[in-house]
Amino acid sequence: MSTSTVTDLGPLGVWSYQLDVLPMAQSRDVAAELDDLGFGALWVPEAFAREPFASAALLLEATRSMTVATGIASLHARTAMTMNAGWRTLTEAFGERFLLGIGVSHQPLVEGTHRSPYSAKPYSGMVEYLDQMDASVFAGAQPTVAPRRLLAALGPRMLGLAARRASGAHTYFVPVEHTAAARDCIGADAFLAPAQTVLFETDSTRARAVARGFMARYLALPNYTNNLRRLGYTDDDLAHGGSDRLVDAIVAHGDVADIATRVQQHLDAGADHVAVQVLCEDAPGLPLAQWRDLATITDSLTPRSIRHLTKVTS
Template identity: 50%
Template sequence: MADGDRFPIPRIGIWTGALDTVPASRSRELAAELEELGYGAVWLPEVAGRDPFVHLALILSATRTLIGATGIANIWARDAVATSGAVKGLTEAFPERMLLGLGVSHQNLVGDLRGHNYDKPLTAMRNYLDGMDKAPYLAQRPTTPVRRVLAALRPRMLRLAAERTDGAHPYFVTPEHTARARETLGAGPLLCPEQAVVLESDPDKARAIGREYTKVYLGQPNYVNSILELGFTEADLADGGSDKFVDALVAWGDADQIVARVREHLDAGADHVAVQALPETKRGVPDGQWRDLAPALMSLRDR
């Protein structure tokens, strides 16, 4: 990454899978509202919903400045040539508004769901980046660089992110992880962690919502290994996580308490924080939280 060529991503964005639960027309409306509220980016996941590149094309066409990011596009879902074509097409249509987040995913989502051989994920990612770099492209080329980050948690993937991409998008992490990731990445690459939040001051209710989130990821060895390296114990991770663990992964309380956690990531070296407001129900849309948190979160934009 050349000096002066850093991707100009704003400090605060939204990470959400909720836009998949509403009609495409409503998704576009909500994206436009997020932009009006001041959020600088929206991160969309990939499991088995809308193709994230199709979804981002819809969202970007309904907004003016919002950055669309994949959080995270699965390298096993399409080959390197297909991904290269998708991201170049969106970058050409929406200069400096497309950020490709790439990840190796997990054994159950690669082997069981897609039927691929989940073997040597670091090597697979390195080979995938090689494939993207040499992929042919016969359409109109973008006038701005293709921007990409890796879903990196542990040192080797973080180092690959620093060497071959614009940076890293760690998911299911704490500010302590952000500090370690910054140390591994060095000063130049982007660091864009996700932070789960619940705008709820009742401890029992907030932790119940948070535990529904944490228990999903505690079934994935990649996340468990990362968390254990931060000093948590196996006992902390049992039954969806102890209160201590849930509190560390999910910021809850009033807007000031949530802003304080986001600020911790920024102080630890994050360039951008993708805030994931957790809905009360599995297919709910946390648009009320997005609206209520916006004034306080926007205070961090120009810090």
């Protein structure tokens, strides 16, 4: 094993599914504007829309400075050798501007969409997959910087693995208290990038109604509900779209100052970077105005102490 250091992503990024449903030419134009607005990273998903390596390549070509990260690429969607090849190909082309996030995904998605068996032991499956990645042959032009990867992680074992076998962790559908617990699990030096869903809506009743519509699909996934139970949320919190307490913890709502407060809470709890997912009341929508407002908070944020991100590679 060898280590190398790379620069961090800054405190604020954009996590967006909306770009997946636009024509790619328009998505590239929007990504270029997000880059000009100063966001440190653009996070792209993998589910039912674009293939994330192809999407990342096109978005990286359209931008100059910000990182494009997969949040996340599913290990069930490609072999370890293919994942490794894509990772190294984009790093060779774009250097530290590409960041690979890998995850085990969720049983309904894996079995229902990929038609693949979901491991009863996701942790062991991830260990085996990383071993295969690191042992893979890649005969293409090699990157001049060490490729970076994060693991999608929620529980203590996967978080620990993210610290040992990757640059750190990307967490999703988590409240601030999970960020504090995750930092304790991964230690001081690993990178931690939680996603925070937000809604620019000052009417709490209306905001919670929209948030519950968003949360419904995630509250049907055991990986997320088990994680929330570890944090002390009860069956009553998880029922009927989520209690007010849970909804407010998962989806920050209010004006731009309220959103800034939530982002800062994650940073204070131990996050290095917060990937903000903006909900639109009329999904999927394109929250350009909200992204522009969000960009104005960057200078007001106090980042976690500046340090380098360490990547372990084979």
